[in-house]
Amino acid sequence: MNQRPRIVLAFSGGLDTTFCALWLRETEGADVITVTVDTGGFTPAERERIAARAAAVGAVRHEFVDGRRRVWDRFCTYIVKGNCLRGGVYPLSVGAERIVQAEEVARVAVEEGAAAVCHGSTGAGNDQVRFDTALLALLPPGVRVLTPIRDLGWSRDQEADWLEKRGQAVDRSTRRYSVNAGLWGVTIGGGETHDPWRTLPPEAWPTTVDPEKAPAEAEEIVLGFAKGLPVSLDGRALDPLDLLAELGRRAGAHGVGRGIHLGDTILGIKGRIAFEAPAPIVIIGAHRELEKLVLTKAQQEWKGAVGEYYGGALHEGLWFDPVLRDCEAFLDSSQERVNGEVRVRLHRGSSQVVGVRSPDSLLASAGATYGEGAKAWTGAEAAGFSRLHGFQGVLAERLRARRAREAGEGQVR
Incomplete structure (x- = not known):
């Protein structure tokens, strides 16, 4: 008897990954192992719900991993140190987490001797590239990366309808919004x-x-x-x-x-x-x-x-x-x-x-108060600095004005 292939799925319990789990069983004839990495978005009740969801779609094993500390230590700390805000507003809330999730999926795939791994990214977003790049770096040669959502190009409504026809309950709100916590x-x-x-x-x-x-x-x-x-x-x-x-x-x-x-x-x-x-x-x-x-x-x-x-x-x-x-x-x-x-x-x-x-304040160490006075230098020294600070610009403006006068243009730009 041929052994069924094993596929390790990055599983959140949401619409996309629920669809992937059932789709892989039907189309690949595979035993699906679901891996959920908690990167900070799950309550105990949600963990139980995700495990129950994995069982409902026929996962042969479900593994839950706490990845919160790694997300903080390896990614969030440098986002803080770098004051990283994409477009000046967005603090990179979920992108870096995909690395930790990919690491755990790859680890389980190696342990299980899996033929493939799977993630539920679409073909239009950033997550597909993050997952693909990380898995390419982490997986041994020969392990395939499957992406049913991207390959099919279905809408969320189509996925929900497909699941409902197979007896899977679908939260109506997930048809409209995709939420990552x-x-x-x-x-x-x-x-x-x-x-x-x-x-x-x-x-x-x-x-x-x-x-x-x-x-x-x-x-x-x-x-x-x-x-x-x-x-x-x-x-x-x-x-x-x-x-x-x-x-x-x-x-x-x-x-x-x-x-x-x-x-x-x-x-x-x-x-x-x-x-x-x-x-x-x-x-x-x-x-x-x-x-x-x-x-x-x-x-x-x-x-x-x-x-x-x-x-x-x-x-x-x-x-x-x-x-x-x-x-x-x-x-x-x-x-x-x-x-x-x-x-x-x-x-x-x-x-x-x-x-x-701060004990390391440079304001307190300057010996000066902005707009008032300074103890670290004299007034004459400040005047000398002011004279020299923009001196090249002063010379350039004098030259421009002289040439303008010579050309009869005056000094008005």
């Missing part, structure tokens, strides 16, 4: 996100309070940082995962962290998603202000360039390129003096830094 935030795709003129209705935001219905009274928090990373909240030292959870709850209760990102996808087309990331938005904003206090002008300029490149490459699935290790080394070095506390005001959708202090 993780340690670093939630993304919402589908529905109104396809029209750049429209925003999501209030009921489509799953975790944060509508800013218009948030408390009228503001709340102030104090975030503590050590070497560029958050380590305390209101003076209490917290494990990073606990800090993210508490900060996310408190900021989200004030409607902080909602946004819509419109940008260029890896494939070169425009894409648009909504997101909720209250903790990341507060942390990155606070971290940036602390850096302004303790880093030199040149450090901030170079760090900005490195952070932008790093965030872009990470977002586009290029985590295995050694240049990202080079970027990480630079970011690590830049954070040695990023220590201190940041006071943040949360109020009806806004996160405003209202105070910052």
